[in-house]
Amino acid sequence: MNPALRILSPGLSLTVQDLGRFGARHLGVPPSGALDDYAHRVANWLVGNAAACATLEMTVSGPRIECLTEADIAVTGADMGLWLNGSSRRRWASLRVKPGDVLELGLAENGCRGYLALAGGIAVPEVMGSRSTCLGGGLGGLEGRGLASGDLLPAGPGQLLDAPRCLPWAPIYPQHHLLRAIAGPHDLLFSFSGGLDRFFGTTFSASPRSNRMGLRLSGPAVERNADASTGIVSEPVVPGNVQIPGDGQPILLLREQTIGGYACIATVLSADLWRVGQVKPGDTVRFVRVSLEAGQQLAAQWRGFLAATERLLAAG
Amino acid sequence: MGIRDDRPDIRLPAVRFRISGDRALIAVYGDEVDPAVNERVRRMAALIEASRHPAIEAVVPAYCTLAVHYDPGLINPAALGELLRDLEAHAIKAAVQPQATVEIPVCYGGEFGPDLATVATCNRLASDEVIRLHSQTVYRIYAIGFAPGFCYLGGLDPRIHTPRLATPRSRVPAGSVGIAGGQTGIYPLASPGGWQLIGRTPLALFDCGRTPPVPYRPGDALCFRPISADTFFRLAGESDR
Numbered sequence: 001m002n003p004a005l006r007i008l009s010p011g012l013s014l015t016v017q018d019l020g021r022f023g024a025r026h027l028g029v030p031p032s033g034a035l036d037d038y039a040h041r042v043a044n045w046l047v048g049n050a051a052a053c054a055t056l057e058m059t060v061s062g063p064r065i066e067c068l069t070e071a072d073i074a075v076t077g078a079d080m081g082l083w084l085n086g087s088s089r090r091r092w093a094s095l096r097v098k099p100g101d102v103l104e105l106g107l108a109e110n111g112c113r114g115y116l117a118l119a120g121g122i123a124v125p126e127v128m129g130s131r132s133t134c135l136g137g138g139l140g141g142l143e144g145r146g147l148a149s150g151d152l153l154p155a156g157p158g159q160l161l162d163a164p165r166c167l168p169w170a171p172i173y174p175q176h177h178l179l180r181a182i183a184g185p186h187d188l189l190f191s192f193s194g195g196l197d198r199f200f201g202t203t204f205s206a207s208p209r210s211n212r213m214g215l216r217l218s219g220p221a222v223e224r225n226a227d228a229s230t231g232i233v234s235e236p237v238v239p240g241n242v243q244i245p246g247d248g249q250p251i252l253l254l255r256e257q258t259i260g261g262y263a264c265i266a267t268v269l270s271a272d273l274w275r276v277g278q279v280k281p282g283d284t285v286r287f288v289r290v291s292l293e294a295g296q297q298l299a300a301q302w303r304g305f306l307a308a309t310e311r312l313l314a315a316g
Numbered sequence: 317m318g319i320r321d322d323r324p325d326i327r328l329p330a331v332r333f334r335i336s337g338d339r340a341l342i343a344v345y346g347d348e349v350d351p352a353v354n355e356r357v358r359r360m361a362a363l364i365e366a367s368r369h370p371a372i373e374a375v376v377p378a379y380c381t382l383a384v385h386y387d388p389g390l391i392n393p394a395a396l397g398e399l400l401r402d403l404e405a406h407a408i409k410a411a412v413q414p415q416a417t418v419e420i421p422v423c424y425g426g427e428f429g430p431d432l433a434t435v436a437t438c439n440r441l442a443s444d445e446v447i448r449l450h451s452q453t454v455y456r457i458y459a460i461g462f463a464p465g466f467c468y469l470g471g472l473d474p475r476i477h478t479p480r481l482a483t484p485r486s487r488v489p490a491g492s493v494g495i496a497g498g499q500t501g502i503y504p505l506a507s508p509g510g511w512q513l514i515g516r517t518p519l520a521l522f523d524c525g526r527t528p529p530v531p532y533r534p535g536d537a538l539c540f541r542p543i544s545a546d547t548f549f550r551l552a553g554e555s556d557r
Binding site: 025026029030127128134136137138139182184186234235236238240257258264271295296299300 | 334335336337338339340342347348349361373374375376377378379380381382383385388389392393459460461462463464465466468505522524525528529530533534
């Protein structure tokens with residue numbers, strides 16, 4: 001397949017991601033996938049792709065990329081700017097590029113992760129049903145690793161758009177994030193100590209030690225019940241679980257782990273996980289408690305909003 | 317389908333459930349690392365998968381719990397809990413495969429197991445005795461996780477328990493077999509690590525191009541068979557092809 005993009009410089013961390021790899025969690029293969037799946041989906045819809053196509057996930061600082069074919073691209077997510085051959089272009093909109101064009105993104109001014117979609121999708125080989133890069137397992141993406149200068153990326157079959165597309169609104173990411181969460185699975189280990197109430201009343205700050213494995217938070221220690229041990233017999237974990245290790249500093253698990261050995265006090269709603277992808281070191285985070293029933297209603301509403309957004313963009 | 321077994325086992329403690337977000341339920345069959353509890357988890361994972369219920373997206377078993385990922389648009393957690401109880405009470409025997417035993421060839425000591433002597437010294441044993449004790453046990457794969465294909469094994473002989481390295485290695489080769497405290501395990505992929513390395517298997521334990529990508533499943537039995545360095549290189553050559 002002919003290459004469509006050449007990486008000139010990757011920025012801080014550049015990986016290929018799609019919606020994730022779901023068939024082998026029982027064998028220790030984590031989901032991986034775009035951390036802000038909302039921005040990822042919109043980028044794809046803007047160039048006429050299905051949401052499941054692979055995009056480039058850019059972290060904190062953006063890449064420089066040479067275009068090798070005529071195609072439509074779109075950049076969404078964190079505001080890293082967007083320059084085509086040195087002139088500024090609109091984000092959250094489709095952009096026609098020609099061979100020899102150079103795209104450049106800078107430091108994220110707002111948010112943490114940006115997404116670049118290409119018509120036809122980034123066509124690295126599918127591994128176990130997904131093109132997402134799992135850095136810990138060295139699989140998916142391009143040779144299971146982050147992208148580097150000189151890498152060539154192929155595009156899948158795609159068509160040029162009849163008319164340019166843009167999202168009529170662009171999310172502005174806050175520096176103080178409210179994340180709705182359901183108590184549990186191990187909330188009872190924190191209920192008598194007052195830890196559960198304190199957890200939902202505390203403003204935490206995001207640590208620079210965060211990565212795709214987990215968002216590490218710091219604040220007053222979340223205390224477990226006097227009779228609760230630090231570790232638990234390892235259990236399956238899901239994206240959004242908030243672990244409380246021995247030091248009481250929460251770790252919000254993202255998409256790179258399947259089993260964990262620490263008690264989880266709460267779980268962020270699936271409908272709010274995309275927001276977590278935009279939390280950058282130094283930002284503050286507070287968890288807002290919702291019931292399971294309310295959480296499932298909010299999740300259903302969010303899926304409805306995504307479907308409406310897709311229809312809007314497809315209509316042009 | 318197979319014959320239904322309608323006699324519920326009244327000796328089993330009732331399953332409990334924990335909520336893990338808006339799309340997953342954790343079924344809890346016990347609180348301890350126990351082969352009987354883990355066997356119940358293995359059976360349940362097989363029964364849930366065999367049910368092919370449209371609302372169930374995935375089942376992930378661990379030591380004494382399993383996660384059921386579900387579509388909340390199709391089922392609510394209370395109904396899902398009932399479904400799991402019902403699947404167990406009316407278990408379809410044919411849905412549960414017998415526990416498989418997987419044999420992993422290991423070349424112990426030398427360049428493949430640089431810490432074999434440390435494990436021997438720590439426990440006041442000869443190196444050969446460490447190999448004998450490590451390879452005569454049939455281990456249970458309680459869970460697979462932490463890394464793709466990494467198995468949590470139970471059953472290490474207390475006579476060869478050994479603390480982790482004080483300073484972890486920056487790179488442990490794929491296939492390395494190690495001991496950390498009361499645990500033994502195999503590194504399926506090259507990674508940093510602090511386990512005492514006593515040997516290495518020439519088998520590629522995780523190969524994402526292969527179906528299935530790992531040669532065992534949660535709940536299987538696993539044993540180690542000592543091999544010579546010559547056999548190691550021969551098997552490694554076959555594994556490459």
